[in-house]
Amino acid sequence: xxxxxxxxxxxxxxxxxxxxxxxxxxxxxxxxxxxxxxxxxxxxxxxxxxxxxxxxxxxxxxxxxxxxxxxxxxxxxxxxxxxxxxxxxxxxxxxxxxxxxxxxxxxxxxxxxxxxxxxxxxxxxxxxxxxxxxxxxxxxxxxxxxxxxxxxxxxxxxxxxxxxxxxxxxxxxxxxxxxxxxxxxxxxxxxxxxxxxxxxxxxxxxxxxxxxxxxxxxxxxxxxxxxxxxxxxxxxxxxxxxxxxxxxxxxxxxxxxxxxxxxxxxxxxxxxxxxxxxxxxxxxxxxxxxxxxxxxxxxxxxxxxxxxxxxxxxxxxxxxxxxxxxxxxxxxxxxxxxxxxxxxxxxxxxxxxxxxxxxxxxxxxxxxxxxxxxxxxxxxxxxxxxx
Numbered sequence: 327x328x329x330x331x332x333x334x335x336x337x338x339x340x341x342x343x344x345x346x347x348x349x350x351x352x353x354x355x356x357x358x359x360x361x362x363x364x365x366x367x368x369x370x371x372x373x374x375x376x377x378x379x380x381x382x383x384x385x386x387x388x389x390x391x392x393x394x395x396x397x398x399x400x401x402x403x404x405x406x407x408x409x410x411x412x413x414x415x416x417x418x419x420x421x422x423x424x425x426x427x428x429x430x431x432x433x434x435x436x437x438x439x440x441x442x443x444x445x446x447x448x449x450x451x452x453x454x455x456x457x458x459x460x461x462x463x464x465x466x467x468x469x470x471x472x473x474x475x476x477x478x479x480x481x482x483x484x485x486x487x488x489x490x491x492x493x494x495x496x497x498x499x500x501x502x503x504x505x506x507x508x509x510x511x512x513x514x515x516x517x518x519x520x521x522x523x524x525x526x527x528x529x530x531x532x533x534x535x536x537x538x539x540x541x542x543x544x545x546x547x548x549x550x551x552x553x554x555x556x557x558x559x560x561x562x563x564x565x566x567x568x569x570x571x572x573x574x575x576x577x578x579x580x581x582x583x584x585x586x587x588x589x590x591x592x593x594x595x596x597x598x599x600x601x602x603x604x605x606x607x608x609x610x611x612x613x614x615x616x617x618x619x620x621x622x623x624x625x626x627x628x629x630x631x632x633x634x635x636x637x638x639x640x641x642x643x644x645x646x647x648x649x650x651x652x653x654x655x656x657x658x659x660x661x662x663x664x665x666x667x668x669x670x671x672x673x674x675x676x677x678x679x680x681x682x683x684x685x686x687x688x689x690x691x692x693x694x695x696x697x698x699x700x701x702x703x704x705x706x707x708x709x710x711x712x713x
Contacts, residue, residue, distance in 0.1 A: 373536070373549055374590035377570070380535035381526060385442040387483055391473030393434045393456065393465055393490055400434040400468075405460030408435035415471070434462035438473050440518055442483055445528070452518040454486045458510040465512045466492050475518060486518035529582055534572040534589070541568035544597035552594045600708035602697055609691035620705040624696060 392411055393400075401408040412433055413425025437459050440452045456470055468490045475484040491514070494507025538546060546564035553562035553572060561573040578585040600616040688696055700706045 370593035370595040372590060373552075373592050373594065376539055376545070376596055377536040377549070378539065379586065380537060381528075381531065382444045384444060385477055385483075385524070387440045387442055387452075387475040387477055389438045389473045389475040389486070390459075391436055391438050391456075391486070392471045393436050393462075393468035394432060394471060395467060395469045396432045396434060396462065396465065397467055398431045399464040399466070400431045400462050401460035402431040403429045405435055408433060408460050411435060434465060434468065435459045436465070436470070438470065438475060438486055440475055440484060440486070442477070442520070442524070444524075445526075446520050446523065448520055448523055450520045451516040452484055452486070452520065454488075454514040454517045456490050456512045456514060462510060464492070464509040465490050466494075466509055468512075470514055470517065481522060483522045483524075484518040484520050486514060488514040488517035490514055529579075531574075533574060534586065536570045536572065536589075538568045538570075540596075541566075542597055542599070543567045545594070546570055548594045548597070549592075552592050553589060556588075556592055602706070602708055602710050604694050604697065604710065604712045606694055606712060609694070611690050611693045611697070614708065617706075617708040619700055619707060622700060622703060622705040624700075 390411075392408070392415065403409060409428045410425045412428055412430070413423055416423050435458075436456045439455045439457070442452070446452075452475075454470070454475075456465060458465060470487055470490055472485060472487045474482045475486060477483050490512040492507065492509045492512040494509045536549070538549075543564070543566075546567055546569070549570050550562040550564045553570075554560055559575075561575065562570060564570050572589060574582065574585065598614060598616065600618065601614045602617055603612040604610070697706065697710060701710045
């Protein structure tokens with residue numbers, strides 16, 4: 327009787343446990359899928375970080391100006407162009423003066439450079455980089471006078487003026503000197519006003535053309551495939567290893583900025599060629615992720631020869647007729663490194679390669695010679711670039 331009453335409860339309990347298990351499985355599956363999608367979405371780099379959009383770039387500006395108000399650290403009469411420029415400026419301001427009679431040390435002739443960003447509008451500000459052109463010792467405390475900045479076409483696009491900041495000092499007294507940073511180059515933050523705009527109507531372009539910073543066929547193909555996958559259509563194609571063309575749908579013509587923003591946010595994993603970069607001057611070695619080597623045995627050892635003179639002095643006894651004798655007996659000591667022969671198998675990863683080379687005591691500077699020897703043996707499956 328009791329068993330008959332308990333049986334339905336047992337069945338219900340099992341059904342409840344099974345239902346809870348099914349819900350837990352679904353929950354775990356959903357969480358795992360969500361985590362996987364988040365990782366996939368966050369993996370790789372954005373298209374905007376490895377490409378440039380054709381027509382959307384900055385332009386260089388350059389100008390010549392004068393920095394005044396220096397504390398005796400300017401060009402003086404050692405730079406004739408500075409004195410001539412100062413004389414011309416004073417004449418334009420109504421002060422008639424002969425440039426050959428000018429001899430001041432508080433003025434310096436400078437080259438002023440700036441970058442005009444894309445879509446810059448009249449009235450926007452630019453940062454200026456001011457570099458001494460003559461024999462000035464320091465631009466600290468100086469003020470840049472009104473300087474027109476021209477583009478490659480000869481037109482004036484901005485005008486700059488303002489105090490120069492150098493972020494350092496250079497002092498001399500009594501033959502001693504002390505300096506910090508480079509004081510003949512300074513900046514004028516926000517010191518230029520844009521006076522002329524570039525004639526470029528972004529809304530009139532027919533197609534978007536992206537240029538890879540580092541040309542690569544595989545990376546270009548991955549970008550085109552990622553764009554087609556996200557927009558569910560064949561709108562992107564790789565023209566060559568550095569160019570990807572993207573069509574603009576009619577529905578996005580009125581919202582082109584958002585369309586470009588969506589493309590730039592797409593993430594891909596760029597392909598990197600197998601390369602070993604070596605800087606012999608500094609002893610720096612950079613090994614790429616995909617570098618592989620064939621089976622090779624490496625031995626690295628040093629022979630150290632140390633020669634030290636041992637001088638022995640024989641002193642005669644007091645009040646004797648003997649003479650002091652000095653005998654030199656050099657000692658020669660030869661030490662040979664106890665490094666072992668390491669065998670590196672085919673297709674090892676970067677981690678395995680580093681461990682194997684560290685095991686035989688190879689320093690970064692010695693690693694340069696080792697990689698050159700591996701390449702000479704034909705076992706390095708990568709490009710060796712020496713800078």
